[in-house]
Amino acid sequence: MKTLRIRSFLVLCFFLLLLLPWICYVTAYFLENQSLSFMNSRQQDEALQRQLGEVVAFIEAGLAKWTDADWQSRLTNQLKDTRMDVTLQAATGSDIYRSNPDRRGSLASTERYTIMEDGLPIGKAIIYLPRTNQIPAMSAVAGLLLAFFIIGMEMRRFLLRPLEKMSAAARQIADGDWDVRLPRTRMTEIAEVRDGFDVMVKGMQAAYRKQAELEEERRFVIAAVAHDLRTPLFALRGYLEGLEQGIAKSPEKAAHYLAVCKEKSAQLDRLVEDLFTFTKMEYAETSLKRESADLASVIRKSMDSVSPAARHKDISFTSELPEGGIVSGDAHLLERAISNLLDNAVRHTPSGGAIVVLCGKEEHRVIFAICDTGAGFTEEELQRAFEPLYRGEASRNRSTGGSGLGLTIAQRIVRRHGGELAVSNHIDGGAQLTGWLPAYAPVEKRAALSNEY
DSSP: OBBHHHHHHHHHHHHHHHHHHHHHHHHHHHHHHHHOOOOOHHHHHHHHHHHHHHHHHHHHHHHHGGTTTHHHHHHHHHHHTTOEEEEEEETSSSSEEEEEEEGGTTOOEEEEEEEEEEEEEEEEEEEEOOOOOOHHHHHHHHHHHHHHHHHHHIIIIIEEEEEEEHHHHHHHHTTTOOOOOOOOBBHHHHHHHHHOOOOOOOOHHHHHHHHHHHHHHHHHHHHHHHHHHHHHHHHHHHHHHHHHHOOOOOOHHHHHHHHHHHHHHHHHHHHHHHHHHHHHHHHHOOOOOOOOEHHHEEEEEEEHHHHHHHHHOOOOOEEETTTTTTEEHHHHHHHHHHHHHHHHHHHHHOOEEEEEEEEEEEEEEEEEEEEEEEEEOOHHHHHHTSSSTTTOOOGGTTTOOOOSSSSHHHHHHHHTOOOOOEEEOOOTSEEEEEEEBBOOOOOHHHHHHHHHH
């Protein structure tokens, strides 16, 4: 739809305001005078005065012949050329002669003469002058009023009505109703305001949906955290009350109670630490420490941290960690991410199983992979493995001690370093986690690579 600038619209309105009265004036003038020849007003006045003098002289000269038909016929012929009309009246006011009976009550100008004889009035002559420009002038005024009416209607149509509709839409949005239809308009400026208003509405809708999603996620996280904290706390309190009440009478039973309490406290510690790290990665605007780190060394430290749990389940580690996999980032956070991945693999690998850890360099990236001999991921877990606080059906009873945040934290740490992390099932069975990080490059080399790309 073509649009029109407001200034162009105002110019058209001004043009119409000037043109329409002139058209009405010219039309009325032509209908009245049957001509479009506009004489100079001074010339018209001089001609009119000359013709008026001739008619008055003819009437005064033929005073005795006012009732004569031949004289009246000559007067009529003379009046045709001058476009005047005459009414002759006796001294009593009765009509003797009227050249145009229909001219009575006309708005035209008149000249009245009283014919005197011996100081006494003997007759009256009323001369109706040609119609002046009164009717064209009235037509011009009517055209001006019509122009104002048309301009007012078009301004309401193209300016006021769209603004009123946008005002109503704004009030509708303020009431919480997002299903609004903004009006179409031919005014460019109003169309631009409409487009900006539409962008604002879409942005507000997106922000509202995002806020609703965040609120729903916040409620879910609070409920899940409350549940996760309540389960070990309930068990810990139960065993502590058993110790307090003397239920564990034998040293072996007391040692078992203490071991369970220690395990539950360690589980609570891991859960709180995971929640703290998740919150920090999700909301904190902290900058990363950009320093060189050997990913193979980071992986070895992570393997050392989970080796006690692996030995407890008789799980063997096989690794291929060649030197040279240098990345840029925070070594502590990277170790936390790899530890989460290895801890997840240990928890889901059955006793006597094996875990394979690989690392290598590929072009400008350092890749790594962790494979286990567990049951692998289900289809649902492949889609939702990185969702916060999500755990598959097999571990939903918390028997493995997971918080549901390990993979989420690991993925976000890797992404903050410019890499990516993915889950899949190995072709020989078991879960497989693969990822990559940008390789470290000195400042000069990074500038050359950026120019190359």
